Amino acid sequence: MKKQSVHLEFTTYESLSELPANVASLMQEAIIARDQAYAPYSKFRVGAAILLENGAVVTGSNQENAAYPSGLCAERVAVFYAGAKYPGVAVKTVAVTACNENKDNLHPIPPCGACRQSLAEYEMLANNNIELFFMGAEGAIFKSDSIKDLLPFTFDKNFL
Numbered sequence: 218m219k220k221q222s223v224h225l226e227f228t229t230y231e232s233l234s235e236l237p238a239n240v241a242s243l244m245q246e247a248i249i250a251r252d253q254a255y256a257p258y259s260k261f262r263v264g265a266a267i268l269l270e271n272g273a274v275v276t277g278s279n280q281e282n283a284a285y286p287s288g289l290c291a292e293r294v295a296v297f298y299a300g301a302k303y304p305g306v307a308v309k310t311v312a313v314t315a316c317n318e319n320k321d322n323l324h325p326i327p328p329c330g331a332c333r334q335s336l337a338e339y340e341m342l343a344n345n346n347i348e349l350f351f352m353g354a355e356g357a358i359f360k361s362d363s364i365k366d367l368l369p370f371t372f373d374k375n376f377l
């Protein structure tokens with residue numbers, strides 16, 4: 218038997234005002250998308266904004282459905298739209314924000330596992346790291362330099 222460890226590194230920003238201007242602007246787009254989420258059942262709103270290598274910004278919000286699990290998360294709405302509208306254009310940066318209408322979410326909320334896997338696919342496809350910034354309703358923002366930091370044991374096409 219051999220024990221191994223995985224080292225993950227994140228940068229923490231205390232507020233939106235600490236972010237570089239271009240990232241703060243991207244997070245503001247995610248906040249706007251979050252406020253437009255369709256979340257009548259969970260009351261958990263998520264917004265995502267994606268900066269592509271060509272400079273385009275694509276946003277998405279979670280879309281729920283009474284027939285669970287037919288809805289879709291904000292991150293996947295945005296990245297799938299980006300892939301459809303701008304095929305072959307790499308994703309550079311993703312900003313995600315989430316809030317629950319029933320309680321305060323002041324701690325950074327990361328993407329769910331399915332969204333991590335979907336974002337990892339685009340990172341592998343372009344063969345470049347995707348910066349990910351995520352936050353709760355307000356407060357601190359975490360930055361990851363690669364989706365691999367959130368999903369270190371990624372399942373990819375090499376296993377197929």
